[in-house]
Amino acid sequence: MKLATQDQNFFPEKIIDKFRYLKDLGIDGYEIDGKMLVENIEEIKSAMEETGIEVKTACNGYDGWIGDFSEERRKNGLEELKNILYALQKIGGKGVVIPAAWGMFTYRLPPFTPPRNKEGDWNAISDSLLYLEKVAEKTNTSIYLEPLNRYQDHMINRVADAREYIEKNDLKHVKIVADFYHMNIEEDNILVTLQNNKELIGHIHLADNHRFQPGSGSINFKQCFDQLRANRYDGYLAIECRIQGEDAEHEFKKSLAYLKSILDC
Template sequence: MKLGTQNQAFFPENIQEKFAYVKEMGFEGFEIDGKLLVENLEEVKAAIEKTGLPVTTACGGYDGWIGDFIEERRLNGLEEIKAILEALQAVGGQGIVVPAAWGMFTYRLPPMVSPRSQAGDFKAVSESLIYLDKIAGETGTKVYLEPLNRYQDHMINLLSDAQKYIEMNNLENVEIIADFYHMNIEEDSIPEALRTY
């Protein structure tokens, strides 16, 4: 098992110093903000070379969810995720972590009626994943689909929800990432969900 970390607010701002700091803490991989990677690609490459600390994945750094209610924002997000996947390819990263959305809507708070149907949700997320599956194939990367808990997203809460998108859309470069925090809220049995999906 290897341990990695996301970027944190208390990490140094300078990219070389940031990578050295993460390495010094004992981490073996860095999950970088996608925007930071794209906008500072050459600096990131130099930091990887100097410290030997790999960028394993990216998370965040784009301005539209794959299940965004606003179509223009969804499409903009897809183009930004494409650029992140291309940058990950350039640094040897494995892929990007994406939820359907975060904090956009929940059935747990008023108005409790989604502005889009469940069929509409499935269509939007499927179109996004089909597009990103192709980009991931071209870049040799993966899209790691992350189910979130019901209080942060209404579309994909269980590992089985994520598996449904992968199977029904015949996705080859989309895989499930299982987050224990969200699973602790949503899954009846974390071990069983991991074994099954």
């Protein structure tokens, strides 16, 4: 297993400087914004060659969710996701992280009644995934479907929800993102969920129980990493979190040291 990270506010702005900074930190991979990748592919390839930092996954960087209530936004998002997958192919990337939606609707807050019924949700997401499945097959990449917690999305909250879309649509190029923060809210037992879905979990997102940096909350990451080892998971663990503390860079480095220490156990 290797460590990757998404961007943080204190990272350098220039692409080559970001990659050099990550190399100095001893991080293996960079989970890149999809739009940034598409618009700067040659510069990113050059930075990868110089530093050895891998870009295996993209996250964000597109407009329109795969489960968007607006058909125009949904289809626009699919075209942008297609471009991201083709860009990933050019740099040897593995796939793009995609939730059903984020912040569009939740049953936990008013108005409580969504503008579309559950059958409509299923049809929209399935149509999107079947479209992206064909693109992923052509580009030898994957779709990493990410369940979000009930306060951020109403359609795919648990790993079992994502699994249902994969199995009922017979999707071969769609895997599941196991995000410890979301699983902490939604799953009865994170370790059991990791074990029971080991053949479909293709990517990991790291944040602690309160969404801040790993090691600052209550999740037992050593147990989780031990379970992933038992599952023979050999992919990336991508840090996707906010930073708690007055000195964000210091706290990030402290969390990184913590993660490395339990990875080396």
